[in-house]
Amino acid sequence: MARWNTQAILAASLASAAFSQQNVLDLSTIDWTLSNSNFNISVPAQLPSQAHLDLYAAQVIGNPIYGLNDFNLRWIANSNWTYTSAPLVGFTNSSSTWLLFNGLDTFTSIELCGEHVASTNNQFRQYYFEVSSILSSCAGSPVLSINFGSATQIANAIAAEPGQETWPFGVEGLFEFPNRQFIRKEQSDFGWDWGPAFAPAGPWQPAYLIQLGSADIHVRNSLVDIYRLGQLNNLPPDQTQNWVLNASFDCIGNLPPHASLNYRLADSKNFTILNGSLENITSSSSTITGNVIVPKGAVDLWWPTGMGSQTLYQLALELVDNSKNTLAIVNKRVGFRTIVLNEGVITQEQLDQGIAPGNNWHFEINGHEFYAKGSNFIPPDAFWPTVTETRIRQLFDSVVAGNQNMLRVWSSGAYSPDFIYDLADEMGILLWSEFEFGDALYPVNQEFLDNVREEVNYQVRRVNHHPSLAYWAGGNELENLELYLVELAAPSQLDRYVAEYEKLFLNTIVPVLFGNSRSISYSPSSTSNGYLQLNFSLPIPIVERYQNLTPGSIYGETDHYNYDSSLAFDYSSYPIGRFANEFGYHSMPSLQSWRQAVALSDLHFNSSVIQLRNHHYPSGGLNTTNYDNSSKGMGEMTMAALRWYPVPNKRDSIANFSAWCHTTQIFQADFYSSQIQYYRRGSGMRERQLGSLYWQLEDIWQAPTWAGIEYDGRWKVLHYIAKDIYQPVIISAFLNASTHDFEVYVTSDLWSSVTGSVNMTWYDWSGNRLNISTPTSTTVTVGALNTTRVLKTNTNEILSEYDLADVMLVMDVSVQGQLPNSNTTQPFTHKNWFHAAPLSQAHLVDPGLELDYSKTSSKFTVKATKGVAAWVWLDYPTGAVLNFDANSFWLLPGEEREVGFTVKSDTTNGKWISGVTVESLWDNTQP
Numbered sequence: 054m055a056r057w058n059t060q061a062i063l064a065a066s067l068a069s070a071a072f073s074q075q076n077v078l079d080l081s082t083i084d085w086t087l088s089n090s091n092f093n094i095s096v097p098a099q100l101p102s103q104a105h106l107d108l109y110a111a112q113v114i115g116n117p118i119y120g121l122n123d124f125n126l127r128w129i130a131n132s133n134w135t136y137t138s139a140p141l142v143g144f145t146n147s148s149s150t151w152l153l154f155n156g157l158d159t160f161t162s163i164e165l166c167g168e169h170v171a172s173t174n175n176q177f178r179q180y181y182f183e184v185s186s187i188l189s190s191c192a193g194s195p196v197l198s199i200n201f202g203s204a205t206q207i208a209n210a211i212a213a214e215p216g217q218e219t220w221p222f223g224v225e226g227l228f229e230f231p232n233r234q235f236i237r238k239e240q241s242d243f244g245w246d247w248g249p250a251f252a253p254a255g256p257w258q259p260a261y262l263i264q265l266g267s268a269d270i271h272v273r274n275s276l277v278d279i280y281r282l283g284q285l286n287n288l289p290p291d292q293t294q295n296w297v298l299n300a301s302f303d304c305i306g307n308l309p310p311h312a313s314l315n316y317r318l319a320d321s322k323n324f325t326i327l328n329g330s331l332e333n334i335t336s337s338s339s340t341i342t343g344n345v346i347v348p349k350g351a352v353d354l355w356w357p358t359g360m361g362s363q364t365l366y367q368l369a370l371e372l373v374d375n376s377k378n379t380l381a382i383v384n385k386r387v388g389f390r391t392i393v394l395n396e397g398v399i400t401q402e403q404l405d406q407g408i409a410p411g412n413n414w415h416f417e418i419n420g421h422e423f424y425a426k427g428s429n430f431i432p433p434d435a436f437w438p439t440v441t442e443t444r445i446r447q448l449f450d451s452v453v454a455g456n457q458n459m460l461r462v463w464s465s466g467a468y469s470p471d472f473i474y475d476l477a478d479e480m481g482i483l484l485w486s487e488f489e490f491g492d493a494l495y496p497v498n499q500e501f502l503d504n505v506r507e508e509v510n511y512q513v514r515r516v517n518h519h520p521s522l523a524y525w526a527g528g529n530e531l532e533n534l535e536l537y538l539v540e541l542a543a544p545s546q547l548d549r550y551v552a553e554y555e556k557l558f559l560n561t562i563v564p565v566l567f568g569n570s571r572s573i574s575y576s577p578s579s580t581s582n583g584y585l586q587l588n589f590s591l592p593i594p595i596v597e598r599y600q601n602l603t604p605g606s607i608y609g610e611t612d613h614y615n616y617d618s619s620l621a622f623d624y625s626s627y628p629i630g631r632f633a634n635e636f637g638y639h640s641m642p643s644l645q646s647w648r649q650a651v652a653l654s655d656l657h658f659n660s661s662v663i664q665l666r667n668h669h670y671p672s673g674g675l676n677t678t679n680y681d682n683s684s685k686g687m688g689e690m691t692m693a694a695l696r697w698y699p700v701p702n703k704r705d706s707i708a709n710f711s712a713w714c715h716t717t718q719i720f721q722a723d724f725y726s727s728q729i730q731y732y733r734r735g736s737g738m739r740e741r742q743l744g745s746l747y748w749q750l751e752d753i754w755q756a757p758t759w760a761g762i763e764y765d766g767r768w769k770v771l772h773y774i775a776k777d778i779y780q781p782v783i784i785s786a787f788l789n790a791s792t793h794d795f796e797v798y799v800t801s802d803l804w805s806s807v808t809g810s811v812n813m814t815w816y817d818w819s820g821n822r823l824n825i826s827t828p829t830s831t832t833v834t835v836g837a838l839n840t841t842r843v844l845k846t847n848t849n850e851i852l853s854e855y856d857l858a859d860v861m862l863v864m865d866v867s868v869q870g871q872l873p874n875s876n877t878t879q880p881f882t883h884k885n886w887f888h889a890a891p892l893s894q895a896h897l898v899d900p901g902l903e904l905d906y907s908k909t910s911s912k913f914t915v916k917a918t919k920g921v922a923a924w925v926w927l928d929y930p931t932g933a934v935l936n937f938d939a940n941s942f943w944l945l946p947g948e949e950r951e952v953g954f955t956v957k958s959d960t961t962n963g964k965w966i967s968g969v970t971v972e973s974l975w976d977n978t979q980p
Contacts, residue, residue, distance in 0.1 A: 103255035140194035156258025226492030277518035355388030358481030388520030411606030414631035425744030456779035465491035477521035491529030737840030809868030
């Protein structure tokens, strides 16, 4: 039965007005059926939903992400599915009725009362259709039917059309299903090297049926753009200028002549800061826009986490007609900040500071350079309707707890829903966002470009008001990879494909983006050498640099993947750039996660199920009947573990499997830590490197991936190590693999100088101090966003009389400093370890770990009693999700560490505490 909600839009804080009511039927409140006649399937369904979810709920299929269902369920993706509503009852007389869909995935034919309404072909667009004439002739209660075509089959059909676009062989990043670039659907639905290929179909976002009276207006989308007076995209604005608040409504229904917009800006306690009418009103039949000046002293700034407070304001926007009758009200939560990607030419002042010539590539918040610390955020689930605010809040809690201030919202997924941006606004997490294109080149026929133009317009206007929105990129790895592959495969056609690339990512996207927002920066590719020129007198102001490079100069941002693990800790193999936007290596999830998705009999390292859930195999897709993963995913992890760490050899096969999984995690974390320390040190080097975002934050399922957080929220070793090495002040050792020059640096990302002391002591694995001729202590001063070297020597010289397999250096730094926008001086400390030989060669000893839990303090205490404990790991059983305050740390003999924890979920009623265990790298290798 349909349940009608009559929305009388009230705003007592604005001028009182008599305004009409509109009937809005939320289509999620009615009953739905999912059907497929070829398989004789008809089951209850939901909206929003997707076919896999409804089939699973009806027990037609098992859990899609269990076992090898990624392969077994591909018949669903290759089929058409129909969502049919129950009869829609309770209509009133109305001058117009509309269907509004916020997301249909992807190809549909929509019918109402048995009559065709429209077809759709873009997962990322909002669609709205007037159905008044259909309803007026409908016999009986109307029924809505949405037929979803197979995206995999339609993509193949489009690709096979005569005269269709083609590209040189190998340019498309092919994972499972081909031809994803021909359609506007989540690209990773067709598979990726860290996720499954379900290619789901269904009404994945909310939908509504709207009835309007003759004078009614329904706001279907809106824009708020807050920027400094005179600000232009991609350029640092004048921070002394007033704010401009620009607002715009997209309406269903006809806007009356001389309509206007009122506004009220209130603080978190609903105290009015400013109110009045927007000025410079322009309107059409469906869109109205205006702006107002907000004096700079009237509001406080919004800052990312660790840099200040996340001040947010409530903005109410009221649409009124010429008689001051209220037609609609929209409420948004906003913040006042400028966030700019500075790609400008290195200035003379920077050259005088020792910065290499070229162009900048860093972010500036409210006029301040800062170091971006974070990771890459992928789709958190293969089925977006399952992604809840509670789930993302838990994930973002881990982001903040992990000392991260920025996430790159990777393209080739889906545009994030508003609640994700809302949470980021609250928590101070900057979201580098991207349009959904990646690892392929795309068609440029007019139909495709028009489709993209509507998609970009809707998405930009929908999310632009969020202060967490940091940046828009056109797509993922388009210049550094796709155009590079074209040049390798077909150099004579490079000019053609560059022109097509610019037609989409510059000529199509830029006018829409810059036409809607002056507060945001943009570049057409996530990894590139930046722009050659930014000239707003040109029709398209961005002119890309490509390979127009000057020797000795540094440009753009980098990514780095090297699966030759022999080079893993050789920092001369790491790229030099202004910003590292992705880098990494895969690892296995924990045994606890594997048990959620794999049968007990398959829990061994080389089982076919484990291997087939590892999608990091050679490009071109997977032939499951003749598959050898030994040289790729599983083989790469195995070689890294063997090369750098002691080999697990436990008698129990499940325990041994778990130990191997854990060792791959240690390598991953160790490798990432090495790179992050190198990139952070670059803040004080010629490259003036100001950001590192590793690949990747979280898992989309339980499998070998690059993630630091597993599917259920459990932290891998990586997330703990990233938390440690993303602290504001760190101490780091760097060994040149060729010359054996050895240096120690203290690096700070604070905005003012810090001063303190450094201690450095050499030990053997039994914990005995070694008499090695380096200073044991020194004072240190580190400038703002900078690094200072505190030791320079050569290990061939100072360690010549020692067995390198029994030598390590313990370093710690303690300084006094201030967090950004803080007047309070506080201590910052960090401890780090250097081992002179790979741990696979180290003379490990039994550290004699002891574990105790205090009910009084609700903390664990770990103590090493016999020797040095490397990679100390507190583990906990299934039934709970939590993170410890610290993990994967090192202890000297006699040293103990108190460890607290934060519980995210618990079905054990606290009994998990008795199941906590502790081990070190030595324990991981014992039978």
